[in-house]
Amino acid sequence: MTEPILSVRDLTVSFGTRLGRARVVNGLSYDVEPGETLAIVGESGSGKSVSSLALLQLLPTPPARVEGEARFHGDDLLAMEDDEIRSVRGNRIAMIFQDPMTSLNPVRTVGYQLIEPLKMHMGLDAASARNRAIDLLDLVGIPSAAERVDDYPHQFSGGMRQRVMIAMGIACNPDLLIADEATTALDVTTQAQILDEIGRLQSELGLSVIWITHDLGVVAGIADRVVVLYGGAIMEEAAVDPLYEERRHPYTRALLASLPVPGADRPNRLRAIPGLPPDPTRMPPGCPFAPRCAHAQESCSQQAPELREAGEAHLVACHFDPEELYA
Amino acid sequence: MTGYVLRRIGQMVLALLGVSIIVFALIHLVPGDPVRTALGTRFDQEVYEALRARAGLDQPIVVQYFTWLGNAVTGDLGVSFRSGVPVTTLLLQRLPATITLAFAALFVALVVAIPLGIVSAIRSGSRLDYAATATSQVAVSVPDFWAGIMYILLFSLVLSWLPPSGYVSFFEDPLEWARHLALPALTVGLISGSIIFRFVRSSVLEALNQDYTRTARAKGLTERQVIWRHVMPNAWIPIVTVVGLQLGFLLSGVIVVEVIFAWPGLGRLALLSVQDRDFTVLQGAVLLIAFMFLLINLVVDIVYGWLDPRVRYD
Numbered sequence: 053m054t055e056p057i058l059s060v061r062d063l064t065v066s067f068g069t070r071l072g073r074a075r076v077v078n079g080l081s082y083d084v085e086p087g088e089t090l091a092i093v094g095e096s097g098s099g100k101s102v103s104s105l106a107l108l109q110l111l112p113t114p115p116a117r118v119e120g121e122a123r124f125h126g127d128d129l130l131a132m133e134d135d136e137i138r139s140v141r142g143n144r145i146a147m148i149f150q151d152p153m154t155s156l157n158p159v160r161t162v163g164y165q166l167i168e169p170l171k172m173h174m175g176l177d178a179a180s181a182r183n184r185a186i187d188l189l190d191l192v193g194i195p196s197a198a199e200r201v202d203d204y205p206h207q208f209s210g211g212m213r214q215r216v217m218i219a220m221g222i223a224c225n226p227d228l229l230i231a232d233e234a235t236t237a238l239d240v241t242t243q244a245q246i247l248d249e250i251g252r253l254q255s256e257l258g259l260s261v262i263w264i265t266h267d268l269g270v271v272a273g274i275a276d277r278v279v280v281l282y283g284g285a286i287m288e289e290a291a292v293d294p295l296y297e298e299r300r301h302p303y304t305r306a307l308l309a310s311l312p313v314p315g316a317d318r319p320n321r322l323r324a325i326p327g328l329p330p331d332p333t334r335m336p337p338g339c340p341f342a343p344r345c346a347h348a349q350e351s352c353s354q355q356a357p358e359l360r361e362a363g364e365a366h367l368v369a370c371h372f373d374p375e376e377l378y379a
Numbered sequence: 380m381t382g383y384v385l386r387r388i389g390q391m392v393l394a395l396l397g398v399s400i401i402v403f404a405l406i407h408l409v410p411g412d413p414v415r416t417a418l419g420t421r422f423d424q425e426v427y428e429a430l431r432a433r434a435g436l437d438q439p440i441v442v443q444y445f446t447w448l449g450n451a452v453t454g455d456l457g458v459s460f461r462s463g464v465p466v467t468t469l470l471l472q473r474l475p476a477t478i479t480l481a482f483a484a485l486f487v488a489l490v491v492a493i494p495l496g497i498v499s500a501i502r503s504g505s506r507l508d509y510a511a512t513a514t515s516q517v518a519v520s521v522p523d524f525w526a527g528i529m530y531i532l533l534f535s536l537v538l539s540w541l542p543p544s545g546y547v548s549f550f551e552d553p554l555e556w557a558r559h560l561a562l563p564a565l566t567v568g569l570i571s572g573s574i575i576f577r578f579v580r581s582s583v584l585e586a587l588n589q590d591y592t593r594t595a596r597a598k599g600l601t602e603r604q605v606i607w608r609h610v611m612p613n614a615w616i617p618i619v620t621v622v623g624l625q626l627g628f629l630l631s632g633v634i635v636v637e638v639i640f641a642w643p644g645l646g647r648l649a650l651l652s653v654q655d656r657d658f659t660v661l662q663g664a665v666l667l668i669a670f671m672f673l674l675i676n677l678v679v680d681i682v683y684g685w686l687d688p689r690v691r692y693d
Contacts, residue, residue: 172598
């Protein structure tokens, strides 16, 4: 067993609001192994983006308060001083964001934006940084990279811009890439290309990826392991195949059931999960999913279930076994 | 970029032509006969007719317009009815004072507004931000004539540091030039500065909250680099617009302040020419002011194209 490159323990993120403290991430713990792709899945407001921004200290504090530990190669990211965390950002851990249309600076050329981390972290001079920027654009599949390096973001399509973001992400050969809804804003064919691209780069460069998404279709295609997040806490964690097959947690089950199935009876409506995610300023005392759970019992709304082992490397936060629930 | 600039210059010429028609039409539609005003109550009808003919006022209005326009292009804006001095000479006498005051006021405004606006945005919600925002609110609300009088009372009458009014050319005496300039520049500059401050603060704040700023931080740049390389280049774009508008406003004559400080600028000249129905002077002054306004707009647009690559390729 190798050492995980990232080990998150009891990560808690809360925000001070007028209605009291909003607890957006509640005691999140997970590991990322070298070279693996971990998918963090959840609906809007489940705390998936916030938890990843917190890792790199990218949340403004205050209003945010971040507690817990995130050991990256043994060093706690959350305890790092400003200059320490800056030497990790974009260098050893890179992040790609959701919207490629707004994530690049409109008044700087893509070359300028690519060269910045190269100069900053690798100490390259202007000429070699520029050459590396062109190589990177080439690597992520941008045609005639040498000419396009001096273009501005608005001269690229959405998919091409996301490729630029990826190039920026891998510029300094990071160990870990965090992709936050990186393909959500793209059309399906572009999405597939980007996913392929990241998969290829991952096998070439051996980097680990945290893939944050609400798209279970994408997860099935690329992830090794999946963490299902709800109300800022893990509901279920397993390797991708057992998770999809066993669907131990009622939330996982409901999420997968809400996907459209081709060929199913067409007049059937999608099986949406009734209700809304919990208000983070008023988290229910028991299981966060209990108010929306079709199988909830009285104990569910009183006592929060612990995350427990339910099979080989399969964790689930539910009081019940599937056999009891889905008989 | 060259095509963009040429196109903008073409637009400016058209706009200027439009302004000239409006100015000419408005002044000729306003009741009141300049020749009669110049001659007083008792006059000879023949002299009156002769003067009208000399000024071309007996011609059809369209002919008058084209004559005036043709002369204006060559720099001849006619002769003042009141004093008989060429309008161009009058305007050129007044222009240095106006330009001096406008740029001095803008200097005061920018020195106050830009650093304070940036710091307020970066530390939004801090005490400094609240204090600066509240002060700017007060400064915008206080009328310029009242502020001007208060400065005169304080700095001239009580403290006797600065002269209360008047204008001295820089080439005559640079020290006195500065001493006379200080109070009017402060009066107008602080008002302009308050307006500019609010724009600086809000556009920096907006850029700070953009996704690309988060990207820049996620790259590992220092906060200083994030602000100067990524936030400010975007924030300048709206700031340039408001600075251009403010400069246009300052150049078009801050009439009230010119009157309070006995500042011999274009605004006061225009005001006097209205009182005297000296419409050749008024036409010339308005045309000159419009020209300066359009020129500033042109400069703003060129700066825009330089700051924002998306504009250049449209």
